[in-house]
Amino acid sequence: MSLESLRKEIIYAGMQLKEYELITLTGGNVSGRDRETGLIAITPSGMEYNDLSTEDIVILDLEGKIIDGHRRPSSDLITHLQIYRAKLEINGIIHTHSTYASCFAVLNEKIPVASTTMANEVGGEVPVAPYAPVGSEELGDNIIKNIGKQKVVLLQSHGVLTYGKDVHRALIAAVMVEDAAKVYHLAKCIGNPVKLPEAEIKRANDLYQYAYGQN
Ligand SMILES: [Zn+2]
Numbered sequence: 318m319s320l321e322s323l324r325k326e327i328i329y330a331g332m333q334l335k336e337y338e339l340i341t342l343t344g345g346n347v348s349g350r351d352r353e354t355g356l357i358a359i360t361p362s363g364m365e366y367n368d369l370s371t372e373d374i375v376i377l378d379l380e381g382k383i384i385d386g387h388r389r390p391s392s393d394l395i396t397h398l399q400i401y402r403a404k405l406e407i408n409g410i411i412h413t414h415s416t417y418a419s420c421f422a423v424l425n426e427k428i429p430v431a432s433t434t435m436a437n438e439v440g441g442e443v444p445v446a447p448y449a450p451v452g453s454e455e456l457g458d459n460i461i462k463n464i465g466k467q468k469v470v471l472l473q474s475h476g477v478l479t480y481g482k483d484v485h486r487a488l489i490a491a492v493m494v495e496d497a498a499k500v501y502h503l504a505k506c507i508g509n510p511v512k513l514p515e516a517e518i519k520r521a522n523d524l525y526q527y528a529y530g531q532n
Contacts, residue, residue: 320385323349323358323484324374330411330488331366337492339415340366345476346391349484350401350408355379357401361388392452399457400480404464409484411491414476417498421445422471428494431501431510436521438493441467448473466522469494 318326330347334340343366348359357377360366364373375386379402381394391397397410413419421428421443428443430436444463449456460478463470468490469479479490504510513521 318351318353320351320354320356320358320376321371323351324371324376326484327358327360327374328366328369328371330409330484331360331369333488334411334413334491335366337495339413339491339495341414345411345413346393346397347412347484347487348391348394348397348401348410352408356384357398359390359394359397361386361390362392364388395452395454396457396460396478399454400461400464403461404480406482407464407480408482409487410478410480411484411487412476412478413491413495415491415495415498417502418443418469418471418477418494419475420502421498422473422476425473428469428471428498428501429510430513430518431504432497433513433521434493434500435497436513436518437525438489439467439469439497440522441465441518443467443469443471443494445471445473446478448475451475 327347327349343363346360348357350357358374361373373388375388375390376384381398393412425445430442446459446463449459460470468481471477479487481487501510
């Protein structure tokens, strides 16, 4: 994938986040790593996704030096770069304040796996990274410590961070965790949701990763 395609993929993901109502106004951000050059592409600070063209997506190296682009990068850039430096298998990151998942971040409460949707696309219980100020190294460290097999980490008192082997996978996780958090929340309102056993989470996740879809 060229840098131009990566920029297009990031804009597409941003518009999908709007479509699914996972972000409001200019909230949230999307980034991706170009596997050939190792460069990072990220959304600009404070711009509406619908107004973005490819040149608005900022290209940087892993240390944050701008290689191409005339916009100021997202204010969460430091966190994205920290994660890319620490986790070489991650090539796409999305941050939102999506309502239902963020409720659990505000409660400082994990989202357990109580539905196959969670098992399939989120891949496990969603932990909460302890609170630290936005843009601090501490926040990045707290997130990295909580990155596991699951594709989502909640940021205490703040929001949601999803990641994957590419931007598309991070987007699916962002959509699915909100869906699963909504179901879990509503189920909790009327009773006690039953958690899926660990072995079943693994089975459902493996099946979904390797056997679902056309590839
Ligand atoms: Zn945020």
